[in-house]
Amino acid sequence: MxxxxxxxxxxxxxxxxxxxxxxxxxxxxxxxxxxxxxxxxxxxxxxxxxxxxxxxxxxxxxxxxxxxSPPRLDYDPTRDSGFNDYVTAQGRRPRTEVLLTDVQAYPPAAQALGLAAQTPLYHIRRRRFVDERAVLSESMWVVPERAPGLLEEGQFGVSLWAELRGRYGLTLAHRELRFYSESLGEQAARELGVAMGSPGLTVRRATFDEQHRPIGYDEERWLHNALCITVTLKNKP
Amino acid sequence: MxxxxxxxxxxxxxxxxxxxxxxxxxxxxxxxxxxxxxxxxxxxxxxxxxxxxxxxxxxxxxxxxxxxSPPRLDYDPTRDSGFNDYVTAQGRRPRTEVLLTDVQAYPPAAQALGLAAQTPLYHIRRRRFVDERAVLSESMWVVPERAPGLLEEGQFGVSLWAELRGRYGLTLAHRELRFYSESLGEQAARELGVAMGSPGLTVRRATFDEQHRPIGYDEERWLHNALCITVTLKNKP
DNA sequence: CCATACTCTTGGTATATACCAGATGGCGAG
DNA sequence: CTCGCCATCTGGTATATACCAAGAGTATGG
The missing domain is CATH 1.10.10.10 (Winged helix-like DNA-binding domain superfamily/Winged helix DNA-binding domain)
Structure with a gap:
């Protein structure tokens, strides 16, 4: 053997x-x-x-x-400390590119948020680098009512979550996370500069405020060996 | 392309x-x-x-x-509902085999628990099936002081966590989870009846009681497409 | 009847070779 | 100096073929 x-x-x-x-x-x-x-x-x-x-x-x-490959990045998807923060905290150099912003309906996002499938949502697609290696391709959908005019600002290089919290006073109280291992599709592979079918890790996250109203949904496609997901929990019955 | x-x-x-x-x-x-x-x-x-x-x-x-492949199993590693419970809840048929029980020192476990590297620990190795497909190979290490005589019982087919809670009155208050995508090594591949190098997902978990005393540590090797990890969180600042 | 040995089928590993397509860097024309 | 072309690197895809090793079922011997 x-x-x-x-x-x-x-x-x-x-x-x-x-x-x-x-x-x-x-x-x-x-x-x-x-x-x-x-x-x-x-x-x-x-x-x-x-x-x-x-x-x-x-x-x-x-x-x-x-x-x-460099060491994996530690990543806690339950916190909304920005990408830049935790990458820097680990002594690595972050960079973010905004690939696209528009308004579109995306049924999976709507479903995860409990909205009608064709609800228009703000959509932001980004590519993230660690030490100039593209490791993450993500799409984020935000409910327009929660953050009116969000797309007009165009400063998404920094933390989008900080933006939502600071400018719109949103509280990210409730989160539903799913992650699973899946090879990268054509789009993500192209954006990350790897061969289609390369191993990847997908993180999906739906976020709600304290009244349980939907705020946003995002899908992250990571190079599989770029990260280690870390979660620390207290007193969960 | x-x-x-x-x-x-x-x-x-x-x-x-x-x-x-x-x-x-x-x-x-x-x-x-x-x-x-x-x-x-x-x-x-x-x-x-x-x-x-x-x-x-x-x-x-x-x-x-x-x-x-059948649909992925939804799995919330932050809960300690037993494998049998959540597999059954999803209309699937669980089965567990105990491969080995012994006492051994395992430095990675000791480190995760904050113990000396050579601390002897109860060790239980199991293989889990869903609908008669082997999907998970796991090793669990338990601090002997927390559960004296644990290995003598030999009824690990059901929930080990339930055992720790019920018989030893332990409260699993604090958890540190890490998961990442990694191909299966020789041992796990053999136990799961797949080719070495097949894509896998690893879950590591260290558990502590409310005084932050270490209880146990486990490593799970899953077939990569057998599961979808799900975590639901409220009010995490 | 059961255990054992054999055979057939399956995926797993390997050689040798060819051409394609995107990334890169140098060269030359303007 | 700058722009664009092109030769040359890289990995990516493909054909054809062979043999190995483990699983599974069947035949066979006790």
Missing amino acids: SDAYYLHLTDRLREQLKDPDAFEEGRLPSERVLAERFDTTRVTLRQALGQLEGEGRIHRSNRRGWFV | SDAYYLHLTDRLREQLKDPDAFEEGRLPSERVLAERFDTTRVTLRQALGQLEGEGRIHRSNRRGWFV
Whole structure:
């Protein structure tokens, strides 16, 4: 069982990966070079690389090459401290791009919020980076009545939640979170610069105020090995 | 980008998967048969199957074949309702096997609980099934002082948490959860009857009582497409 | 009747090879 | 100097083929 040749390759590569200086700029040699070095085929070598990718040790950027993966980001989706805050707190460098803002109906969001399927919602799509690596593609839908004129401001680089709290005085009292492992679809893969079908992690979150009125809903697609979800709880019966 | 042939295969297979009666007993034809039917190679066909696996639509049982995957199980790791309870509540059939019980030191557990690395702990390893499909392999470590004689009983098929609460009067007041996506290692893969490297989801949980004394720690390895983690929160500042 | 051995089927691993498509960086024209 | 083209890198997709190893069921021997 453990005698497959590609597992020997993963072992040897894993060994090399422990040495932080083994690869310049965290970049692995090309598949062709590695295959020759290990005296095997690209097909087999890719099997080994795929294994290490699954273990979260390396990742690839579409048609650019393989890279050693940095430590996972700790992320607590139950807090609404902004992305920038917790990335910075972990000594990493955050960056956010707004890809799109518009008004649209999105039935899954409406359903999660208990609204009619065709309710128009403010929609903001963003891409987030950690140390200049794109790790997260997210879409957020906000109920217009809760934050009128939200899209006019155009300052979403910082925390949207802070915006909702500060400018609109909203209290994010109630949250429903779901997360599951799913490979990245075409859009998310493109936005994150990875191959379609790469392993991903999806977080969906519906938020309500203290009167249980819906505030917003968002879907996050993460590179699977970029994060570790952390939740700390007290006194939950 | 979307013109790869294997993506056509996934589309056609996805189509067929929507029909619940397309495959007898939820089992797909063999790779060789499918490859011939779609006039392609097993290699390419496997690429398509791998894509659908990543999407959570199908899964494989080691050297037995491919099967269409049932809906994900909803799982709230913040509650300690037993596995049997919530599986049953969702109209599925649970089963649990105890693989091993012993006393051992496990440094990661000790660290998560704030104990010395070599502290001996009660250790219980179990395998859990939903509708006779093995979906979860878990190890649980319990601080002996909290539950003296726990291992002597040997009735772990039901809820271990209920046991801790009922027989030992423990209150599970404080929890630290971490989960992340990671392919299955050799042991978990073997226990779940899947190929090593199959996509998985890991849940780690450390539990404390109301005086913040450590109670136990567990590691769960799930088949990645068997579950959807759900958390509902109120009034978290 | 049961246990064991065998056989057939399944996915798992591997070689060898070819071409495609996006990313990159250098070169040359303006 | 700048812009745009192009050669050359990268991984991504695909064909054809072979053999291995474990699961499952069947035949066979006690």
